Amino acid sequence: MLHLVTQASKYLMILLFMVYTFECFHVFRFENRPKRQMAIYSRQRGIMYFIHFDAFLVIYLNTQNVQVIGFYLMQLILFIGIQLVYHLFYKKASELLLNNMLMLLAISLVILTRISFDKALKQFLIMIVSTVLSLLIPIILQKMTSFRRFTWAYALVGIAALSVVLVAGAVSYGAKLSISIAGISIQPSEFVKILYVFFIASMLYQATDMKQLLITSVIAAVHVLILVASKDLGSALLYFVTYLVMIYVATRRLAYFAGGLAACSLAAVAGYKLFSHVRVRVLAWKDPLSMIDKEGYQISQSLFAIGTGGWFGMGLCQGLPNKIPVVAQDFIFSAISEELGGIFALCLIMVCVSCFFMFLNIAMQMKDQFYKLVALGLGTVYAFQVFLTIGGVTKFIPSTGVTLPLVSYGGSSLLSTMILFGIIQGLYIMKSQQAIQPVTKNAEQKAKAKKPAKKKGEEKINGSKKTKAAAKVKVKDLSK
Amino acid sequence: MEAKKPKQQQKSKSKTSRNKNLEFSVITYIFLLLFICLMGYFVYFQVVKSEKFINSPYNSLQDLFSKNVVRGEIRSDDGYVLAKTDVAADGTETRSYPYSNVFAHAVGYSVNGKAGLENQMNFSLLRSHEFFLEQIVNDLRDQKNIGDNVVTTLNYTLQQTAYDALGSYDGAVIVMEPETGRILAMVSKPDYDPNTIAENWESVSGDGSTALFNRATQGSYAPGSTFKILTTLEYYRENPDTYMNYSFDCDGEFTDSGKTIHCAGNEAHGKEDLLSSFANSCNSSYANIALTLDLDKYNDLCNSLLFNRQLPISFESSVSSFSLSSSDPRSQIMETGIGQGNTLVSPLHMCMIASTICNNGTLMTPYLVDHTESYKGVTVDTYSPKEYGTLLSSDEASFMQSYMQEAAASGTAGKLAGQSYTAYGKTGTAQVSDTSDQTNAWFVGYAHKDGQKDIAIAVVVEDSGYGVRYAVPIAQQVFAAYFQ
Numbered sequence: 001m002l003h004l005v006t007q008a009s010k011y012l013m014i015l016l017f018m019v020y021t022f023e024c025f026h027v028f029r030f031e032n033r034p035k036r037q038m039a040i041y042s043r044q045r046g047i048m049y050f051i052h053f054d055a056f057l058v059i060y061l062n063t064q065n066v067q068v069i070g071f072y073l074m075q076l077i078l079f080i081g082i083q084l085v086y087h088l089f090y091k092k093a094s095e096l097l098l099n100n101m102l103m104l105l106a107i108s109l110v111i112l113t114r115i116s117f118d119k120a121l122k123q124f125l126i127m128i129v130s131t132v133l134s135l136l137i138p139i140i141l142q143k144m145t146s147f148r149r150f151t152w153a154y155a156l157v158g159i160a161a162l163s164v165v166l167v168a169g170a171v172s173y174g175a176k177l178s179i180s181i182a183g184i185s186i187q188p189s190e191f192v193k194i195l196y197v198f199f200i201a202s203m204l205y206q207a208t209d210m211k212q213l214l215i216t217s218v219i220a221a222v223h224v225l226i227l228v229a230s231k232d233l234g235s236a237l238l239y240f241v242t243y244l245v246m247i248y249v250a251t252r253r254l255a256y257f258a259g260g261l262a263a264c265s266l267a268a269v270a271g272y273k274l275f276s277h278v279r280v281r282v283l284a285w286k287d288p289l290s291m292i293d294k295e296g297y298q299i300s301q302s303l304f305a306i307g308t309g310g311w312f313g314m315g316l317c318q319g320l321p322n323k324i325p326v327v328a329q330d331f332i333f334s335a336i337s338e339e340l341g342g343i344f345a346l347c348l349i350m351v352c353v354s355c356f357f358m359f360l361n362i363a364m365q366m367k368d369q370f371y372k373l374v375a376l377g378l379g380t381v382y383a384f385q386v387f388l389t390i391g392g393v394t395k396f397i398p399s400t401g402v403t404l405p406l407v408s409y410g411g412s413s414l415l416s417t418m419i420l421f422g423i424i425q426g427l428y429i430m431k432s433q434q435a436i437q438p439v440t441k442n443a444e445q446k447a448k449a450k451k452p453a454k455k456k457g458e459e460k461i462n463g464s465k466k467t468k469a470a471a472k473v474k475v476k477d478l479s480k
Numbered sequence: 481m482e483a484k485k486p487k488q489q490q491k492s493k494s495k496t497s498r499n500k501n502l503e504f505s506v507i508t509y510i511f512l513l514l515f516i517c518l519m520g521y522f523v524y525f526q527v528v529k530s531e532k533f534i535n536s537p538y539n540s541l542q543d544l545f546s547k548n549v550v551r552g553e554i555r556s557d558d559g560y561v562l563a564k565t566d567v568a569a570d571g572t573e574t575r576s577y578p579y580s581n582v583f584a585h586a587v588g589y590s591v592n593g594k595a596g597l598e599n600q601m602n603f604s605l606l607r608s609h610e611f612f613l614e615q616i617v618n619d620l621r622d623q624k625n626i627g628d629n630v631v632t633t634l635n636y637t638l639q640q641t642a643y644d645a646l647g648s649y650d651g652a653v654i655v656m657e658p659e660t661g662r663i664l665a666m667v668s669k670p671d672y673d674p675n676t677i678a679e680n681w682e683s684v685s686g687d688g689s690t691a692l693f694n695r696a697t698q699g700s701y702a703p704g705s706t707f708k709i710l711t712t713l714e715y716y717r718e719n720p721d722t723y724m725n726y727s728f729d730c731d732g733e734f735t736d737s738g739k740t741i742h743c744a745g746n747e748a749h750g751k752e753d754l755l756s757s758f759a760n761s762c763n764s765s766y767a768n769i770a771l772t773l774d775l776d777k778y779n780d781l782c783n784s785l786l787f788n789r790q791l792p793i794s795f796e797s798s799v800s801s802f803s804l805s806s807s808d809p810r811s812q813i814m815e816t817g818i819g820q821g822n823t824l825v826s827p828l829h830m831c832m833i834a835s836t837i838c839n840n841g842t843l844m845t846p847y848l849v850d851h852t853e854s855y856k857g858v859t860v861d862t863y864s865p866k867e868y869g870t871l872l873s874s875d876e877a878s879f880m881q882s883y884m885q886e887a888a889a890s891g892t893a894g895k896l897a898g899q900s901y902t903a904y905g906k907t908g909t910a911q912v913s914d915t916s917d918q919t920n921a922w923f924v925g926y927a928h929k930d931g932q933k934d935i936a937i938a939v940v941v942e943d944s945g946y947g948v949r950y951a952v953p954i955a956q957q958v959f960a961a962y963f964q
Contacts, residue, residue: 003548003619245507289536303533306525306530307534308530308539318544345522346523349518356511364504376504387515394525
């Protein structure tokens with residue numbers, strides 16, 4: 001019977017998560033029907049709560065650990081709390097992003113509880129702290145308008161924090177990642193990446209002349225080189241790609257982007273030739289089974305887990321995720337794929353893609369170039385980190401040892417990602433408030449005109465350049 | 481309202497805003513592409529690549545399945561059950577092997593670390609493709625599902641014949657179909673009884689016992705005169721137009737640089753050409769030939785025939801070794817030419833070479849599993865013949881075919897003449913080392929009969945005597961059983 005419940009839940013969770021993921025993209029079809037959208041969003045939340053419940057039911061039945069029930073209820077309270085705060089105070093925040101965040105947190109707590117109850121509990125406590133902090137961010141963003149003026153503070157704090165790790169950091173798996181302060185291990189690069197994005201954005205929003213680009217590049221290079229020196233190659237790559245993307249968008253020159261990528265490839269080849277630990281990693285990536293005793297062990301275990309789990313997974317508590325070293329951090333995706341199934345894992349990737357779309361969406365909608373670049377930079381950081389970690393554990397690219405945002409175990413990663421989501425939600429709120437007055441006027445005007453007439457009007461605008469320019473001026477006037 | 485898709489937004493705003501956001505769209509699409517590639521790879525991994533990882537003996541997840549599945553059966557191609565799991569009334573499971581020692585190395589065992597097909601096919605045996613409703617009913621009743629059966633390419637009759645023919649000698653017999661690569665028999669002695677291996681583990685695996693070792697695939701033997709197949713091929717390659725003019729006057733021994741090579745029993749073969757040298761297995765003549773060869777090309781030939789590399793088989797197998805360089809003394813070149821020296825081969829490898837010659841130069845990848853099926857007989861996976869590659873030109877293959885036919889018709893393997901089938905082969909009598917008198921008897925060859933598939937065979941009889949006397953009769957019995 002236990003087996004049957006476990007197996008049936010497995011299929012049910014996959015099915016529901018597929019529906020959830022489908023809705024993430026399907027909801028855009030109802031752009032002009034807010035009621036319909038709200039219905040979809042609340043259905044998504046229903047699915048999220050059900051998957052969360054079902055998973056914990058299975059975990060409880062398999063472990064017979066009564067603490068799991070209490071833990072589940074605490075999580076439920078947190079999720080409902082987050083949802084309530086948003087619905088009461090941040091009505092204009094993105095519902096989809098909120099749902100995705102809750103879904104990823106729920107999946108994280110499910111799989112962490114299954115891997116290690118203690119770790120899950122620790123993560124949950126950090127989650128509460130992170131939630132409180134990230135809920136404050138939209139208010140701070142609204143009240144403080146001077147974020148664009150701290151340019152050099154961002155750079156200084158960032159470089160200082162990374163340097164401290166380089167000098168005094170603890171070595172884990174060959175790289176220096178963290179420092180211990182008062183017994184708490186902190187991974188500064190997780191936080192510095194937000195400062196770093198703010199730094200580049202504040203440099204480039206005003207001017208993109210040669211001098212400005214050069215200064216930005218030098219400071220960015222300092223960040224990247226410190227990370228390389230700490231052997232934190234995953235973060236170094238992440239920082240570099242973020243820099244490239246932001247430079248490209250700010251200058252609108254594809255040549256910079258292409259040139260940067262070419263330089264990056266050259267650096268990769270040089271790294272391969274120069275450093276033996278890089279070569280070993282690449283070899284372990286090419287054929288992990290041949291090096292299973294040492295370098296290939298981790299990735300082999302990960303692939304055993306993903307492969308044996310197959311499309312439908314082994315079922316919660318039915319696999320051996322703890323066979324994979326650091327499964328709770330870098331290899332969480334493998335554990336999810338092993339027990340919840342390959343289809344579930346694919347849906348998880350698509351939910352991350354949906355988050356990325358929402359980041360870039362607000363970047364496009366904002367008018368203020370500074371916040372446009374901030375949203376773009378944070379979106380890049382998020383998406384590329386997801387790509388690096390999932391690509392690494394599935395052997396698509398060599399493993400670089402970065403975490404899966406919101407899902408992996410680790411306080412720094414969780415807190416920084418929650419801050420990141422908080423900033424994006426703050427931008428959504430800011431955007432809607434800026435637009436409130438003109439938009440309501442616009443809406444009134446539009447409401448007066450009948451629908452077919454509106455379409456015609458649009459075509460006209462597109463058709464003649466003059467009217468288009470005129471319309472633009474009008475809009476500008478209104479926004480004043 | 482707040483959740484606007486880029487596209488939608490472009491529509492509702494003026495065109496300038498789209499241009500303004502062009503770079504944002506580019507970045508969005510670049511990342512979208514990256515993620516599509518990532519997901520595509522994930523699907524590709526699950527569909528194609530995952531099998532290699534799932535079936536890896538290092539994958540400890542496999543054994544979890546035994547909680548809910550009764551291990552399936554292993555069967556021979558002709559329907560005999562080689563391994564099965566008996567479930568007692570109280571639910572205890574015992575793995576039993578009805579033909580005990582006969583299939584020991586091929587089928588293997590599933591305790592104390594697993595070996596053979598039990599190891600290689602572990603995952604299939606522990607998967608159940610019962611009808612899903614039946615599985616649900618089993619779940620509700622708290623009963624295990626029945627695992628899939630593995631149907632091998634092994635032929636019971638041939639295996640039993642080869643096993644009996646080898647008798648009390650240590651050694652190995654391996655038989656395969658050159659046209660498909662199917663392995664029909666695989667015998668290795670000394671052997672063990674897989675039924676009692678857990679109880680007898682100490683004595684079977686302890687010091688001084690090599691019973692667990694599968695000599696057919698893992699054995700490393702000096703090839704002796706069977707290696708003259710390769711020496712002859714190399715001479716033919718280097719002298720394509722003049723090889724038929726080769727002549728040698730054999731007085732029973734050949735001396736060069738102070739080293740004397742003797743013919744078997746010091747027999748003087750008299751005047752010989754290449755063909756009679758091969759058929760007589762004349763050591764003196766071959767020592768003479770070896771000294772004329774281009775060593776680089778000789779190495780190339782052996783490497784292209786899979787020396788010094790992993791054989792393409794999913795079974796544990798040894799790597800055969802061959803090397804000669806111009807710095808080696810002439811004595812070593814002479815010895816290597818007649819299959820002594822440092823050359824080592826496995827019976828499987830020699831069988832694959834015979835198979836390549838028989839199949840006109842193309843090697844088929846050897847395999848042991850025909851298909852897997854659910855316990856109700858519904859096929860789950862089928863393994864079909866795969867071409868490994870063309871190792872010899874068809875001209876070289878047909879040249880060698882005629883030489884091996886001559887050896888089996890009138891030469892050292894003449895015992896195989898006058899049967900209902902045509903035999904092709906080469907015998908060997910390999911000295912184990914310079915310091916001992918122990919010799920291993922070899923036969924490597926194949927047989928053809930119209931209307932039936934050809935079969936290739938390699939036989940090693942350890943510590944016996946002449947190949948003609950000890951190895952050829954075993955091949956003869958196997959051929960007879962197959963072509964009867």
